[in-house]
Amino acid sequence: MKLNYTILKIENLNLNQRQAQKVRGYFANKYSDNVIMHNHDDNKFIYSYPKVQYKVIGNKTIICGILEGADIVASIGIKEDKINIDGKSMDIYQKNIVKEEVEFGVTKDYIEYEFATPWLSLNQNNFTKYKNMNEMEREEFLKKILIGNILSISKSLGYTVDKQVYVWINLKEVDIKLKNIKMKGFKGSFKVNFDIPDYWGLGKSVSKGYGSIKRAVHQNKDLRKLLKA
DSSP states (O other), X not given: OEEEEEEEEXXXXXXXXXXXXXXXXXHHHHTTTOGGGTSEETTEEOXXXXXXXXXXXXXXXXXXXXXXXXXXXXXXXXXXOEEEETTEEEEOOSEEEEEEEEEOEEXXXXXXXXXXXXXXXXXXXXXXXXXXXXXXXXXXXXXXXXXXXXXXXXXXXXXXXXXXXOXXXXXXXXXXXXXXXXXXEEEEEEEEEEEOOTTOBOSSSGGGTTTXXXXXXXXXXXXXXXXXX
């Protein structure tokens, strides 16, 4: 399945990963009449995969636009030259826009990915289950959740998964704080027979930058070019 996809990379803001939600707040407020920017309709949350996602990776601010979100993000990249974070106005002057068609779907071979930002896979209910499992059970549990995340995205984007999805994981726990609540996240790598574009998010709070993936650098020459300073 081919999808329209835009990556807007802003290199001069020098924000940290937790400030991705501040970036989201700024643009969601400025474009409040467009539900794609914030996934809310009349204060009700829209339960679908976010078509616009905001990230800070390696101090670079990245906004991703998928399908209908692709043109919106490209337009932001062209038009916007300022952003306000915590009352501080900052110029946007060093930016790169990449707009292309990307592949999404089941593959014959495994592709290796890394979590560039923590993956939030556990909610309050399944965290209790996870906590009471042994190491082998935890690994299988996380693999099922990861496959579930991929299937959920596929359903939201109208892609039919007609083959078995297999995953291998190498993850470690990390402590994070979201809305002043301490949570467990995961960093590391995984392999899956599924093509997922770089910087897409898996799991919870993907619109705020969590669960962002990128293809392992040794496999992806284009990614090395994109991230090159």
